[in-house]
Amino acid sequence: MVVAVHDVHYAVDGRPIFKGLDIEVRRGRITAIMGPSGTGKTTLLKLITAQIRADRGEVRVFGHDLAQLKLAEIYAVRKRMGMLFQNGALLTDLNVFENVAFPVREHTDLPEPLIRMLVLTKLEAVGLRGAADLMPGELSGGMARRVALARAIVMDPEVLIYDEPFVGLDPISLGVILRLIKQMNEALGITSIVVSHDVKELSMIAHDSYLLSEGRVAAAGSPQELTKSDSEAVRQFMTGSPDGPVRFHYPACDYTTQLLAAEEC
Amino acid sequence: MLRNGRHHVFLLEGVRKMGLTAIFLFQLLVQCIPAFARPRLVIAQIYNSGARSLIIIMLAGLFVGMVLGLQGYELLRRFGSEEALGSAAAIGLLKELGPVVTALLFAGRAGTALTSEIGLMRATDQLVAMEIMAVDPLRYVAAPRFIGGIVAMPLLAAIFSIVGLFGAQLVGVQLMGVDKGAFWSQMQGAVANRDITEGIVKSLVFGVACSLIAVNEGYHAEPTAAGVGLATTRTVVASSVLTLLLDYVLTAAFL
Numbered sequence: 001m002v003v004a005v006h007d008v009h010y011a012v013d014g015r016p017i018f019k020g021l022d023i024e025v026r027r028g029r030i031t032a033i034m035g036p037s038g039t040g041k042t043t044l045l046k047l048i049t050a051q052i053r054a055d056r057g058e059v060r061v062f063g064h065d066l067a068q069l070k071l072a073e074i075y076a077v078r079k080r081m082g083m084l085f086q087n088g089a090l091l092t093d094l095n096v097f098e099n100v101a102f103p104v105r106e107h108t109d110l111p112e113p114l115i116r117m118l119v120l121t122k123l124e125a126v127g128l129r130g131a132a133d134l135m136p137g138e139l140s141g142g143m144a145r146r147v148a149l150a151r152a153i154v155m156d157p158e159v160l161i162y163d164e165p166f167v168g169l170d171p172i173s174l175g176v177i178l179r180l181i182k183q184m185n186e187a188l189g190i191t192s193i194v195v196s197h198d199v200k201e202l203s204m205i206a207h208d209s210y211l212l213s214e215g216r217v218a219a220a221g222s223p224q225e226l227t228k229s230d231s232e233a234v235r236q237f238m239t240g241s242p243d244g245p246v247r248f249h250y251p252a253c254d255y256t257t258q259l260l261a262a263e264e265c
Numbered sequence: 266m267l268r269n270g271r272h273h274v275f276l277l278e279g280v281r282k283m284g285l286t287a288i289f290l291f292q293l294l295v296q297c298i299p300a301f302a303r304p305r306l307v308i309a310q311i312y313n314s315g316a317r318s319l320i321i322i323m324l325a326g327l328f329v330g331m332v333l334g335l336q337g338y339e340l341l342r343r344f345g346s347e348e349a350l351g352s353a354a355a356i357g358l359l360k361e362l363g364p365v366v367t368a369l370l371f372a373g374r375a376g377t378a379l380t381s382e383i384g385l386m387r388a389t390d391q392l393v394a395m396e397i398m399a400v401d402p403l404r405y406v407a408a409p410r411f412i413g414g415i416v417a418m419p420l421l422a423a424i425f426s427i428v429g430l431f432g433a434q435l436v437g438v439q440l441m442g443v444d445k446g447a448f449w450s451q452m453q454g455a456v457a458n459r460d461i462t463e464g465i466v467k468s469l470v471f472g473v474a475c476s477l478i479a480v481n482e483g484y485h486a487e488p489t490a491a492g493v494g495l496a497t498t499r500t501v502v503a504s505s506v507l508t509l510l511l512d513y514v515l516t517a518a519f520l
Binding site for chain 1: 395
């Protein structure tokens, strides 16, 4: 087990985000974390990467209980991880080549020719060797995400975490990212955690999936199993139906009453 | 009763913020030593905060010096001691105007740039990305900028004073006709090492204060457009007020 989240409770300003969350990520597999917006998917990634600590429960990564680790040990765990941010999070004062080279320069004393070879290999893998001299501001959203992916894999991590990798991409870029996630997993054997609400795309690549709802795991299994779930709420999410137990409207007072009332109800 | 309660909250919040800033300063100082292992980053920040502020500092220095020459000449003429203009301008610039005006301009030019840059790095997840890559952003981003500001400030203050003296001379000697020899010799006789030390110490202290505020505000800015804007405003206000407060304390200490 690469990541094991057990009975995790977490609240922000008294508002509970997780109320006993249990998730397991197995080595060498692509695990999808799905759920409607605001269900704490990104918060879960923050817990796994030790950016925040659970109020209760246990988060184990590579067998280490993150709550027991000191900062230096957390950094040691993070060196074995790679993360792809939604917006790429490229360093804006460095060009594409230097962005990918950044972790290598910071953590190793490799000679320049070797760093060059390593960076070009990773850029070739994401199809952007020709963009090595461009600055992040000159890249499209899809290209920025691919550069960020090259940076995330440059240190050969054991786990790759993708935060909403498909958001805002055109169909071609989306297809490219989808193929890359699959390639990273199959060719390099990298365990992948993909957080997204794009059910169709996840169904194509995920081995395991978890559907989060109201602070817990509402359903777990393969994406195909989830589609055939008995739960109406799970089926509504998987099929994207506007009608179902998950309401379209944010809770409010009666519509007619509010329209006719002189003051706010 | 309620008002007292509010005062309490304000006071507690103020103390809490000062405590957090002190902890941040300690963390920064710890990271300053490893930051020197990458001198390229520090030099880049000295360039950003120092060299890029040169034009505004030199222009301001020139005009402040010219005004000092004009006002000083007008005042000293009433007592028939125009020749003392050189010493008056030098002492005024070296001890007060150089460090203080430089710090105020630094807060407006370099301080705001530092805060907004670091704040935007926070807003665009660049700092978090570094943490995930096991690179401490305090060491890579904050410490080099902090050191850069501290190194740049005394250099900028020195340049401000030199250009200011040139401006005072331009008006006093070239325009108003004060004797050139008297202007420079009186200055030489009146300015003591202690005056120069006072100027250097002040600009160093202002450098620490302004850089700390700018980096701290940016590092802890709310990661939104409004949050970064607010942090930038706070940098200018806090740096300016603290500079003037510290100026009084240091002036009193040097008496």
